[in-house]
Amino acid sequence: MKKLSLAEAVGETLGYDITEVKRSMNYKGVAFKRGHVIQEEDISVLQGLGKNHIYVCEEFETDVHEDTAATTLAPKIAGENISFEDQPREGKINFYAQIRGIFKVDYERLAQLNRLAIPSLPTIHNNFPVVKGKQVAAFRIIPLTCTRQMLEQMLEQVEQPLICVKPYKIKTAAILVTGNEVHSGRITDGFTPLLTAKLQQYGVTVTYTTILPDVKAEISQAVKKAAEKSDLVLVTGGSSVDPDDVTVTALHEAGVQFDEQGNPIQPGNNLTIGYINAIPVCAVPAAALVFEKTALDIFLPRILAGETISKEEIAKSGHGGLCHFCPKCHYPICPFGWGAS
Numbered sequence: 001m002k003k004l005s006l007a008e009a010v011g012e013t014l015g016y017d018i019t020e021v022k023r024s025m026n027y028k029g030v031a032f033k034r035g036h037v038i039q040e041e042d043i044s045v046l047q048g049l050g051k052n053h054i055y056v057c058e059e060f061e062t063d064v065h066e067d068t069a070a071t072t073l074a075p076k077i078a079g080e081n082i083s084f085e086d087q088p089r090e091g092k093i094n095f096y097a098q099i100r101g102i103f104k105v106d107y108e109r110l111a112q113l114n115r116l117a118i119p120s121l122p123t124i125h126n127n128f129p130v131v132k133g134k135q136v137a138a139f140r141i142i143p144l145t146c147t148r149q150m151l152e153q154m155l156e157q158v159e160q161p162l163i164c165v166k167p168y169k170i171k172t173a174a175i176l177v178t179g180n181e182v183h184s185g186r187i188t189d190g191f192t193p194l195l196t197a198k199l200q201q202y203g204v205t206v207t208y209t210t211i212l213p214d215v216k217a218e219i220s221q222a223v224k225k226a227a228e229k230s231d232l233v234l235v236t237g238g239s240s241v242d243p244d245d246v247t248v249t250a251l252h253e254a255g256v257q258f259d260e261q262g263n264p265i266q267p268g269n270n271l272t273i274g275y276i277n278a279i280p281v282c283a284v285p286a287a288a289l290v291f292e293k294t295a296l297d298i299f300l301p302r303i304l305a306g307e308t309i310s311k312e313e314i315a316k317s318g319h320g321g322l323c324h325f326c327p328k329c330h331y332p333i334c335p336f337g338w339g340a341s
């Protein structure tokens, strides 16, 4: 790129976007776009932005402009259900979710790309639940230009897309509420409306609900029947240590396969995730009635996207698996549950 003083720049074509920041308006944006032909009246504006020199366009032989790097890499980075801007701004291209689902990023290859130290590709966390239009990543090279060789190295890292959004597959759910006190009517069931609303956020319709006493055989039968009729079964209550807590044994007797009972996340220790004929069946502990977010909120989006959670992932979820119990909950935009993602 050719560097010129402002006096020499009039009539020349700007070789990159020039940024302006207006703190009073909390604004950061493009003041002069690449390709702009510098006019006499631009000089004082450029001086006001702290410029004494600018880069102007010239033919590149060995180097690649930041805009070219961004437009070349963006279609390679983006996988299924990801859109991206066709015009870079300040050398940067943003990526967006095209549908509702979970965001996936191959974070090992992401690190390999970023390790080249010229590109910058930050993303949101792997497995983050997204809605259509949510920004999920942004790409630029950090300097104004890079070598062709560097472009080739970057392209090698994105032979396969790095990011995508997996849609939710599960459409219907059954809620089986257990507990003698709820079944007898001594207390009002709080779980059905709570879980129905939670599932609705992900486009899941609750097609069957029932309230059962703490009777193992009854719970077991109900689980088997519900798993035949719906894509997901949630069984609430009776999941912990009381002698009347028979839910997990009932799940086992119904043929639900699970690697282990519970998980290291608090709140939500007693969430158990299992499968019967590939239908996910979860024991949902009572903590979900009180705490804004629990282990269920961490794993539910992945379950709905058809993913199974491995024993190793469950073990690792202890890191970052303690809720901060903030007065106002901002989950999922918080560290809870993202330690192992």
Ligand SMILES: Nc1nc2c(c(=O)[nH]1)N[C@H]1C(S)=C(S)[C@@H](COP(=O)(O)OP(=O)(O)OC[C@H]3O[C@@H](n4cnc5c(N)ncnc54)[C@H](O)[C@@H]3O)O[C@H]1N2
Binding pocket: 177, 178, 179, 181, 182, 187, 188, 189, 190, 191, 192, 236, 237, 238, 239, 240, 241, 242, 245, 268, 269, 270, 284, 285, 286, 287, 288, 289
């Ligand atoms: N000594 C220990 N105590 C507890 C442990 C433990 O490991 N050792 N685990 C705790 C955890 S974690 C949870 S969570 C809770 C309760 O888990 P459960 O899922 O077994 O819940 P229940 O015992 O059935 O009920 C507890 C409480 O919640 C009320 N409840 C239950 N279902 C409903 C409903 N549908 N609507 C309204 N209220 C409901 C129930 O009446 C009880 O008051 O165990 C900890 N204790």
Ligand code: MOO
Binding pocket: 265, 266, 267, 268, 269, 270, 271, 285, 286, 287, 288, 294
């Ligand atoms: O199983 Mo409990 O409070 O950790 O939800």
